[in-house]
Amino acid sequence: MAFFEGLKMTGGYGTGPDIINSCSVDVNRGEIVSILGPNGAGKSTAMKALLGLINLKSGAVVINGKDISKLSPQDRVREGISFVPQTKNVFTGMSVEENLEMGAYLRDDDYQNIIEEIYELFPILREKRNQLVGELSGGQRQQVALGRALMIKPSVLMLDEPTAGVSPIVMDELFDHIIKVKRTNVAILMVEQNAKQALNISDRGYVLVTGENKYSGTGQELLNDPRVRSSFLGG
Amino acid sequence: MDFLNAIILLLNYIFVPALTYGSQLALGAIFVTLIYGILRFANFATGDMMAFGTMVTILITWYFQSIGISLGVLPTALLAIPFAIIFMIGYMLFIDKFVFRYYRVNKSPPVQLAMVSIGVMFVTQAVVRIIIGPSDRRFFDGERFIIKAGEFKEMTGLNEGLAIKSSQVMTIFITLVLVSILFWFLNKTKTGKSMRAYSDNEDLALLSGIDPKRVVMITWIIAGILATIGGALYGLDKSFKPFTYFNNMLPIFAAAIVGGIGNPFGAFLGGYVIAFSEIFLTYAYKKFFMYVLPASMEPETLIQLLSTDYKFAVSFSILVIVLLYRPNGIFKGKVL
């Protein structure tokens, strides 16, 4: 039994058609798992289902053996599931430190030491702590977004295309940061467009097609699988 | 000596009145901007909500006066304001629950909410006029002047008098205190920061576990406080007339937009920008120049840039210019 699991999830937006069909993903602590697939495969939808942003018709979401399928997104945050959206993932009008504080909104204890930990992880943020996030570069913003999500000390961190729209150099840097986060014993689940690079740092990966699991395996397995290569990795 | 006279003249006719008027506008503008930033709509009921708060203040003041409670030199209304605020907050939350909440939950476009606020404006206006009537009411009691023009002249031996009304001092003082507390709240407390976060990025705020219901409720509470105090101070300084309050909505909107809508500090400054420009541009400087210039160069006309009839038009023109050149306002909008 994995630490965080989505089991045979089926559902879609509102009363519309099902976008994902008995789709299953799981991730353990200290592991990076990527969800890949062509456009419209239901990658983001699967992630939203795990977060509780859409209602499931069938299937379940389980964390640490506890069924959380019926919980609201806010309550899932309390269970230790943190999410970094693809866009608009920082409070641009607030300072770096305030962003981190907002990440810790649900914590009632003193979170100053966690902020220190985040600064250890992303040293640039300590430098810019009083600067407005809107004035930071794209890569720095992504670090703020990661930092905000880490403030609740999540056991599961979900990332929706963390490298969308950043330059290749920043992308490598970000992946390094994600690996650093993984070492703190967090389960990381991410949706990625840059499939090759993502699989390179992933322990495992899933390939979704039309909302169903098509292939799965370790990162290396998928990278070497000729069918996956030809259809998604560009040969 | 003439130079001093000129300065006192400007203080008396421009600076003190503009500062007072600006404070009154500032409170309203912060009210507009908070609603806009957090609830995301232009609240056309602003003026009438302020009138409602003032009306409650007046009714409680009358009650206090009838049972013989007074504050001596200070107006009784000051004592009534806290009670009026409580009532006003109740009214705001009531309206929100039965009117605005539905559209918020359904994620209606801001335009629809603005239309709904027009419905609220009609209703509030009717309620105010039915309860207290449309006529002009003064409810200031206590000592009216801190310095009278005559006394000032005697004291200093100058030609020009400086009159400072206690309502003016009260307005400026209370505004500064209230605004300082508000900014401390928004920038230093967890709840205040969560409001700014909600205004900045609603979805991310939800993902961070910020409770939207709580944010909305606190917004209405602050709005109730601002509307009541802003309205009551205006009424104490000038007089209470429902139609004037409705009209005041316009310069208040101008102040909020000039300051950058969604930005409370901008709205605060915007209030003074509007007030000072209205008074600067419509003041007749003849007397001032008579003091400053030598007798041979004394002006014949009033030296008034615009007639006072265009007082409102000044603030609206400023608004139009700002909208054209800096649509986000002088102080950049949407950062709460």
Added chain:
Amino acid sequence: MRKHLNVIIAYAIMLGLIVLVGIFQSWNVALSIFNMCLISAVMTMGANIQWGYAGLINFGLMGYAALGGLAAVLISVDPVQEAWVAGGFNILMCLCLIVVMVFAVRFVLKNFEKSKIRTYGIAAIIIAGIVIIRITSEPSIEAIESVNPATTGFLGGLGLPIVFSWIVGAFFAAGLAFIVGKVALGLRADYLAIATLLISEIVIAIIKHEDWLTRGVKNVIGLDRPVPYEVELQTKEWFINLVAKFNSGKLDLMTSIADKQAALNQLVIEGSSVFVKLCYSGLFLIVVVVLLIITQKALYSPWGRMMRAIRDNEEAANAMGKNVVKQHLLIFILGSAIVGIAGAMLVTQDGLFTPGSYRPMRYTFLIWVMVIVGGSGNNFGAILGGFAVWFLWIEAAPIAFFLINLFTAGLADTHAFKIHLIESVPYFRYLMMGMGLLLIMRYRPKGILPEKIEIK
């Protein structure tokens, strides 16, 4: 037929209500309500074109209506010769100066790169222009305003038949809309609402305070009518015969000649004012029907389809090569022009122009209630909204009076609470408007007659 059933029923109910007023109150009241309903319907159509067809919020309706009213004055009043002699030349000079100033600004805008210096230059031109205009105009304005101030004190108009002003009013409003549109249409929806509201206040401020042009708050009264006057009618042979014919049943019952004559006189007086109102109704009805035909045709034309496409998805329409900005400006001008017509019609009917009476509650927000209640995007809905809301606006007071009496029946007539309520009867109309708007927005957000587009 079936699919238009709700339209027919709604209009039948509306007309039935007006007829009921005619029977129970008087035909005079019913007709004056009907006429105002027609004028409101024209205004509502103007707003509906902007909001329903293109999604533009124009909270400046008041300003356009006032300009239409101003047109009525400037067209129909006879020119005041003395005033022209006293200062007309200078005023014309100032108008030329304004034109020169505008062209100077345009010239600078076109021929210089955008820079700080250019901005300051434009500001300098405008300020200098204002100062020069003030200096040249001040003495002549004073001269004009001192010409017989009790009756004229302004330049007067052209002395043409007032009906022309309906067209001129449309052009005035269109001119203002062109300027406002150029300035404000790029703004987001709610900013546009606020900006137009404030600009209309500026327009009203000018109309109120430029006495040389409009007599300001001294009002212009006794404008010429396009229809006969009651007093004249009462002396006309044919009219008396007409009234006698209409009421022959009633008159024949009377035996004494004197009684008959007295009754006839009474009927002629009543009849004359009904007749005048009917004339107005006819004129207004022509306008409404013509506008309705044009707007309906436009709605179903390729142009109307394009407007809806722009409204529903601006970006897509833009991507398909439709010039959104230009179309928005066009529709803003058209809608405002229609409001201008309505403004001129209103002043024509009243026979007087009172700048002080233009208030946003009555001329902007009430019209918006009409649009929302009637059904935005649907011309029949807009007209119905104009009728229904105006009817309620007028009849709110009697209804409120009736309800108050009903609910306070247990109280003595001298009870302070009851007296207070009865004194505040006029304000119940605001309450009813507000409640009506809120209920419609909540439970029937598309209005009584929702927009329905059939593909033909």
